[in-house]
Amino acid sequence: MAEKRTRSISGRLMMMNILVSGIALLLACAGFFTYDQITFRQSLVRTLSAQAQIIASNSVSAILFNDPQAATTTLSALKSFSNISSAGILRSDGKPLAQYSAAGQKPLVTLPQLPKGGGEAHWFGTKHLLLIRQIVSQGKSIGLVYLRADLHEINQRLKRYATITISVLLISLLAALLVSGAFRKSVAQPIVQLANTAQEVSREKDYSVRASTIADNEEVRVLVTSFNQMLQEIQQRDSELQQAHDKLEQRVSDRTRELVSANKELEAFSYSVSHDLRGPLDAINGFAYLMLKQYSANLDPQGRNLIEQIRSGGKRMTELIDDLLNLSRITSSVMHSAKVDLSTIARSIMEELCRTAPERKVQFTTSENEEAFGDPHLLQIVMENLLRNSWKYTSHHQEAHIEFGHTRAEGKTVFFVKDDGSGFDPRWADRLFHPFQRLHSSVEFPGNGIGLATVRRIIQRHGGEVWAQGEIEKGATFYFTLNLPDKNV
Amino acid sequence: MFLLFLSSLVASAQGPATESQVKAAYLYNFGKFVTWPAVRANSDSFGICVLGKNPFGNVLESTVAGESMGGKKIAVKKISNVQEAAASCSVLFISSSEERRLDAILAAAQHMNLLTVSDIHDFADRGGVIGLVSEGDRIRFEVNLNAAGRCHLTLSSELLKVAVRVIGTVPGS
Numbered sequence: 001m002a003e004k005r006t007r008s009i010s011g012r013l014m015m016m017n018i019l020v021s022g023i024a025l026l027l028a029c030a031g032f033f034t035y036d037q038i039t040f041r042q043s044l045v046r047t048l049s050a051q052a053q054i055i056a057s058n059s060v061s062a063i064l065f066n067d068p069q070a071a072t073t074t075l076s077a078l079k080s081f082s083n084i085s086s087a088g089i090l091r092s093d094g095k096p097l098a099q100y101s102a103a104g105q106k107p108l109v110t111l112p113q114l115p116k117g118g119g120e121a122h123w124f125g126t127k128h129l130l131l132i133r134q135i136v137s138q139g140k141s142i143g144l145v146y147l148r149a150d151l152h153e154i155n156q157r158l159k160r161y162a163t164i165t166i167s168v169l170l171i172s173l174l175a176a177l178l179v180s181g182a183f184r185k186s187v188a189q190p191i192v193q194l195a196n197t198a199q200e201v202s203r204e205k206d207y208s209v210r211a212s213t214i215a216d217n218e219e220v221r222v223l224v225t226s227f228n229q230m231l232q233e234i235q236q237r238d239s240e241l242q243q244a245h246d247k248l249e250q251r252v253s254d255r256t257r258e259l260v261s262a263n264k265e266l267e268a269f270s271y272s273v274s275h276d277l278r279g280p281l282d283a284i285n286g287f288a289y290l291m292l293k294q295y296s297a298n299l300d301p302q303g304r305n306l307i308e309q310i311r312s313g314g315k316r317m318t319e320l321i322d323d324l325l326n327l328s329r330i331t332s333s334v335m336h337s338a339k340v341d342l343s344t345i346a347r348s349i350m351e352e353l354c355r356t357a358p359e360r361k362v363q364f365t366t367s368e369n370e371e372a373f374g375d376p377h378l379l380q381i382v383m384e385n386l387l388r389n390s391w392k393y394t395s396h397h398q399e400a401h402i403e404f405g406h407t408r409a410e411g412k413t414v415f416f417v418k419d420d421g422s423g424f425d426p427r428w429a430d431r432l433f434h435p436f437q438r439l440h441s442s443v444e445f446p447g448n449g450i451g452l453a454t455v456r457r458i459i460q461r462h463g464g465e466v467w468a469q470g471e472i473e474k475g476a477t478f479y480f481t482l483n484l485p486d487k488n489v
Numbered sequence: 490m491f492l493l494f495l496s497s498l499v500a501s502a503q504g505p506a507t508e509s510q511v512k513a514a515y516l517y518n519f520g521k522f523v524t525w526p527a528v529r530a531n532s533d534s535f536g537i538c539v540l541g542k543n544p545f546g547n548v549l550e551s552t553v554a555g556e557s558m559g560g561k562k563i564a565v566k567k568i569s570n571v572q573e574a575a576a577s578c579s580v581l582f583i584s585s586s587e588e589r590r591l592d593a594i595l596a597a598a599q600h601m602n603l604l605t606v607s608d609i610h611d612f613a614d615r616g617g618v619i620g621l622v623s624e625g626d627r628i629r630f631e632v633n634l635n636a637a638g639r640c641h642l643t644l645s646s647e648l649l650k651v652a653v654r655v656i657g658t659v660p661g662s
Contacts, residue, residue, distance in 0.1 A: 061650060
């Protein structure tokens with residue numbers, strides 16, 4: 001690209017030089033040639049006229065005494081003039097007295113008539129110049145002499161001129177080449193360098209580069225200087241932008257750090273709160289148990305019922321605290337990624353559930369080798385929560401069907417757990433995953449609303465998504481994706 | 490261009506000249522190449538004299554009619570005695586009828602600075618200045634430079650160039 005531009009600029013300069021010098025030279029040559037032709041023709045006529053005069057005066061006696069031999073001798077002097085192709089002396093009655101013709105030339109047979117009163121006249125033809133002169137004796141015309149000169153010499157001159165013109169043109173072309181080389185240094189080279197610099201700047205995004213300002217030409221220097229100024233400005237803005245960007249980055253990382261520490265504090269707080277709550281709760285549970293065991297004989301049935309209520313509440317609170325601790329552990333625990341066979345996990349969970357309630361008729365289907373990449377322990381928790389959920393919400397049905405499998409959407413594997421249980425109102429689908437949010441009463445289905453929140457937290461830690469579809473009494477389907485970079489595959 | 494064929498020029502010319510016409514023209518033309526001494530130059534006409542029996546008839550008169558020589562009128566005279574030439578003759582044609590008296594005539598003519606011309610055989614060799622000779626059907630002439638010198642006549646080299654024979658040398662050369 002740069003090479004091409006170089007050629008075009010210096011090429012144009014060269015063309016300009018050649019054109020200008022060529023035209024000037026051609027015009028000059030044409031002028032010289034025209035002048036030379038005119039003067040050469042004039043001198044040719046003058047020379048021929050002088051020769052005719054000499055022959056005329058030398059042939060008077062030959063005409064008067066009818067002596068062709070003497071006339072021939074006179075004409076033979078023309079031999080020394082190579083340009084004269086033929087000549088002749090004619091008597092007044094028009095009869096030729098003597099004729100002369102150079103080797104290979106024929107004497108003239110036809111002559112133009114002299115204009116009246118003119119002692120001499122000449123005619124230019126394409127190849128010849130013809131001159132006729134009267135021979136006068138004692139004031140009376142006694143005959144004519146004609147001379148015919150070859151214009152070969154003029155044509156030769158024309159050729160010589162053409163040769164000189166062409167060779168000078170060639171030399172000037174060479175000179176133009178050299179001159180354009182010099183021009184290229186002073187004009188084209190800075191521009192080419194400028195172009196190269198511009199390319200380098202746009203390619204490397206390096207605005208600290210400067211074009212060389214060594215240029216003889218004023219305009220080019222101005223161009224280069226303003227280009228450099230432009231670069232300076234861009235560089236300045238670039239660095240300002242970079243500074244602003246760096247500041248922003250700094251602020252973001254500061255905020256993130258603050259946020260992370262705040263989050264950690266919050267988690268530590270919730271953990272310690274949950275942990276610390278367990279002590280008094282264990283005391284309540286333990287003393288309620290001891291009271292029921294040792295003092296139940298002293299209590300009436302209503303008293304015993306009240307203590308049962310305390311124990312039931314304490315038990316629920318223990319579960320709640322355990323779940324909360326689990327949730328916070330999940331959030332903070334270190335992840336160990338591995339290949340996990342979700343089908344096997346699902347099957348073992350379902351087998352265990354069936355054992356706890358052998359009277360229930362639940363059909364479970366799963367596709368084989370549903371492999372995923374993630375933390376095995378956390379994925380176990382996910383599967384447990386989802387399957388227990390389905391198990392729980394199909395408990396009111398005589399027969400139930402639970403399915404685990406996967407589909408593909410937008411190039412990703414989407415796992416799902418599907419049941420035909422009680423379902424939910426799709427309007428509240430999002431609320432399912434918020435902690436402590438329940439769509440059913442705990443009387444209808446026991447639970448504390450932590451399970452799906454835990455699932456969502458784990459899926460989020462795996463870079464995936466979780467969502468649910470369902471309708472009341474038409475079952476529910478929970479979908480999730482996992483998006484951990486699979487390092488082992 | 491007005492091109493004319495030479496043949497058409499020939500056609501427009503007069504018929505072939507007779508011997509008398511050619512000789513008459515020569516008599517007149519010789520004058521153009523001869524310079525006479527100053528004495529002769531003073532006369533007001535250029536005289537061509539025919540001595541003896543006139544062989545030209547009136548051809549000579551018609552040939553020179555209206556012509557002039559060096560601005561002087563040409564006068565033709567027929568004389569029977571060489572002494573008559575002294576007054577007004579520049580060119581003296583000696584008829585073949587005078588061949589017997591030739592030496593005397595030439596001796597007389599020498600003093601009168603006359604250009605002697607004749608068609609008498611060997612005229613130039615016998616002391617005449619210009620002798621007319623026949624060469625085939627052409628009339629040519631011989632020149633005796635010694636005789637011309639004796640008559641104080643200067644003959645142009647142009648004339649000598651066309652002469653068939655030149656006797657003697659130009660004085661001083």
